[in-house]
Amino acid sequence: MKPGKVTLVSAGPGDLDLLTFRAAKAIAAADVLLIDDLVNSEIVSLAPRARAIRVGKRGGCRSTPQAFITRLMRRYAQQGRHVVRVKGGEALLFGRAGEEMSELRRAGVEVEVINGISSGFAAAAGLGVSLTHRDHCPGVIFVTAHLRDGTSPDWPALARTGMTLAIYMGASRLADIAAALSGVLPVQTPAAIVEWAGTTRERRVVATLDDIARLAGAAGIVSPAVILVGGAIGEASCDADVLQDAHELSRRA
Amino acid sequence: MKPGKVTLVSAGPGDLDLLTFRAAKAIAAADVLLIDDLVNSEIVSLAPRARAIRVGKRGGCRSTPQAFITRLMRRYAQQGRHVVRVKGGEALLFGRAGEEMSELRRAGVEVEVINGISSGFAAAAGLGVSLTHRDHCPGVIFVTAHLRDGTSPDWPALARTGMTLAIYMGASRLADIAAALSGVLPVQTPAAIVEWAGTTRERRVVATLDDIARLAGAAGIVSPAVILVGGAIGEASCDADVLQDAHELSRRA
Numbered sequence: 001m002k003p004g005k006v007t008l009v010s011a012g013p014g015d016l017d018l019l020t021f022r023a024a025k026a027i028a029a030a031d032v033l034l035i036d037d038l039v040n041s042e043i044v045s046l047a048p049r050a051r052a053i054r055v056g057k058r059g060g061c062r063s064t065p066q067a068f069i070t071r072l073m074r075r076y077a078q079q080g081r082h083v084v085r086v087k088g089g090e091a092l093l094f095g096r097a098g099e100e101m102s103e104l105r106r107a108g109v110e111v112e113v114i115n116g117i118s119s120g121f122a123a124a125a126g127l128g129v130s131l132t133h134r135d136h137c138p139g140v141i142f143v144t145a146h147l148r149d150g151t152s153p154d155w156p157a158l159a160r161t162g163m164t165l166a167i168y169m170g171a172s173r174l175a176d177i178a179a180a181l182s183g184v185l186p187v188q189t190p191a192a193i194v195e196w197a198g199t200t201r202e203r204r205v206v207a208t209l210d211d212i213a214r215l216a217g218a219a220g221i222v223s224p225a226v227i228l229v230g231g232a233i234g235e236a237s238c239d240a241d242v243l244q245d246a247h248e249l250s251r252r253a
Numbered sequence: 254m255k256p257g258k259v260t261l262v263s264a265g266p267g268d269l270d271l272l273t274f275r276a277a278k279a280i281a282a283a284d285v286l287l288i289d290d291l292v293n294s295e296i297v298s299l300a301p302r303a304r305a306i307r308v309g310k311r312g313g314c315r316s317t318p319q320a321f322i323t324r325l326m327r328r329y330a331q332q333g334r335h336v337v338r339v340k341g342g343e344a345l346l347f348g349r350a351g352e353e354m355s356e357l358r359r360a361g362v363e364v365e366v367i368n369g370i371s372s373g374f375a376a377a378a379g380l381g382v383s384l385t386h387r388d389h390c391p392g393v394i395f396v397t398a399h400l401r402d403g404t405s406p407d408w409p410a411l412a413r414t415g416m417t418l419a420i421y422m423g424a425s426r427l428a429d430i431a432a433a434l435s436g437v438l439p440v441q442t443p444a445a446i447v448e449w450a451g452t453t454r455e456r457r458v459v460a461t462l463d464d465i466a467r468l469a470g471a472a473g474i475v476s477p478a479v480i481l482v483g484g485a486i487g488e489a490s491c492d493a494d495v496l497q498d499a500h501e502l503s504r505r506a
Contacts, residue, residue, distance in 0.1 A: 012273070018368065021277070022270040092377045093393065098386030098488055113378040115271065115451075117368040124345045125366040132397070133351030138406050140346070141416065143392030144385070153391050157414060161407075163394065198368075235351055 004031075004077035006104055007084045010091040010116025013198025014040040018122070023114045030084035032076045034069065036095075038088035038224055040199075050084070066096060070103045077109040090118035094144055094168055118142070119226045120166035122198025127206065127228070127236040131164050136231035139163045145170030145177060145227075155180035164230035171195070171225040175213035181229060182209050190234030195225040206236050257284075257330035259357055260337045263344040263369025266451025267293040271375070276367045283337035285329045287322065289348075291341035291477055293452075303337070319349060323356050330362045343371035347397055347421055371395070372479045373419035375451025380459065380481070380489040384417050389484030392416045398423030398430060398480075408433035417483035424448070424478040428466035434482060435462050443487030448478040459489050 007026045012018035019027075027033065027043065030050040035043065037056035044052045053072070055064040069085075076083045091097040091113055104111045120142055124131050131140040141161065143153050146169040158165060159181045170177050174193065181189070187210035194204045205216045209229065260279045265271035272280075280286065280296065283303040288296065290309035297305045306325070308317040322338075329336045344350040344366055357364045373395055377384050384393040394414065396406050399422040411418060412434045423430050427446060434442070440463035447457045458469045462482065 012368075015275075017275040017278070018273050020265070020271050020273050020370065022268075024274070025270070090374055092374055092383045092385075094385050096383075096387070098383030098388070098485060101381060101383070102488060111381070113381065115265075115370040115374045115378050117273065117370075121343055121345055121368045125368050128354060128364070128366065130345045130349075130351030130354070132345075132347050132395070133355075134349070134401050135351070138400050139394055139396030141392055141394045141414070142385070143416070147391050148387050154414075161394070161410060161414065163396070232351060235355060 001080045003110065004079060004081045004083065005110040005112070006073050006077050007082070008091045008097050008100065008111065008113045009084050009086050010114060011036075011039045011043060011086045011088055012117040013089060013119050013122040014038070014196070015199055016040060016042060016046070018117050018198060020114065020116065023116060026084055026114055027086065029082060031081040032083045034073065034083065034085045036085075036087050039086050043086060047084070066099070070100055073100070074104060074107045074109055077104070078107070088119075090116050093118045093142055117198065119194075119197040119224070120168070120228070123166075123192070123194035123204070123226045123228060126194060126197060126202055126204060127192060127233065129233055129235045131166065131228075131232060133232040133235055137163050140166055142166045142168065144168050145173050152176070152180070156184045159184035164228065164232045167227040167229070169223070170227050171216075171221060171223040174216055174227060177227065178209050178213050185209060185229070189229060190231060190236070191227065191229045192233050192236065193221050193225050193227050195221045197226055206233070254333045256363065257332060257334045257336065258363040258365070259326050259330050260335070261344045261350050261353065261364065261366045262337050262339050263367060264289075264292045264296060264339045264341055265370040266342065266372050266375040267291070267449070268452055269293060269295060269299070271370050271451060273367065273369065276369060279337055279367055280339065282335060284334040285336045287326065287336065287338045289340050292339050296339060300337070319352070323353055326353070327357060327360045327362055330357070331360075343369050346371045346395055370451065372447075372450040372477070373421070373481070376419075376445070376447035376457070376479045376481060379447060379450060379455055379457060380445060380486065382486055382488045384419065384481075384485060386485040386488055389487075390416050393419055395419045395421065397421045398426050405429070405433070409437045412437035417481065417485045420480040420482070422476070423480050424469075424474060424476045427469055427480060430480065431462050431466050438462060438482070442482060443484060443489070444480065444482045445486050445489065446474050446478050446480045448474045450479055459486070
């Protein structure tokens, strides 16, 4: 029997247009497709001959446990199948690819990764800003607001680096995050939150640290959303429009 | 006259397979293609009707000055052309897109951005590691080693965040960077350097902070290369192979 394998494919933010050619080819060649929760379900149209299985793992209820997903991949691969695990965004940024790869390798299963567009980059593209505008910073930090042990990252320490911050999984803690960052950064530091970045459902609020939580709350912005903070974000071309949108949403709310 | 516009297209690491569909469509629709130095020259095959202009801007000699490139984009756009500026990697991570967008907007030129794969992600995919393995860190810092004023980032402060570091434009300063990081991180911290990540020319050295500079030097690793540092990088599947490669290269050197 030909040995199977697992390909972790980064599906990007959702719009199929933001898939790479390499990702689309891998999906088309799949025997089994395991599709994450936040992935556009139209992706199955690219894999006509594959068995498609939805394996949601979104924070909260009705999710497929990680151990079960890994076992499923391993079992199909050991049956000689080409398993394609489709993950939202970029597989190598958050989202447990590291653990999945370790376990599969330990079981002797070949695993490869195909890159994609992470929502932080899609959010910046929508805003029309570089994450690292040279006038503002020498880099960017991608960080999850949701640490394994239930605590938060050391926001003041991150703020002191002077980098742009791209904060994932922080929508529900936005007020706390903004307050913690304001201990170090000026309250007028530009901040944005982008819901469903890079999809047709994208909504953004562009503001500053002292009013982002209020405006995002008024606009009803919820997960999945990425938070961007830093001087570079203030270069947003759409400030005026977006702020107007935010105020309008806040009136409607 | 129909107004022109500028699209900044992120071409990814080089392999055309790592372009997104959206990027390929924009390139195919271009009237004028401005192509950066590190971009695969086969990309012109995707734009049969475009006038293609190479605008190298790589550190050092024979480069096209930034101001000239921006003026060129503006002029073509103001003549009603669709200008596609093709940048290596992800346009919104380093590479001056922020400045280009600001100037174009000031001149009243519409500008949009299409995301791509940055070399740090391609390097991690080649190594088979997540940049944010939960056992090791809550995030990743993308930083340039080459600050505008000629100084270096505050390496100890970045090391203290506990994040994975993805360091761009640092190949020629690798020994200094590793030494500075070793002031905070254990010298056995995993470190890798990947030259031409995500291309057929990719070469990697996987080591630890205390020997990465020596091994990379012996292997003749030079720019363009991305440096990855942190516990998550130690999960590399190919440690043994790659180290062997490095030792072999070092014997040949």
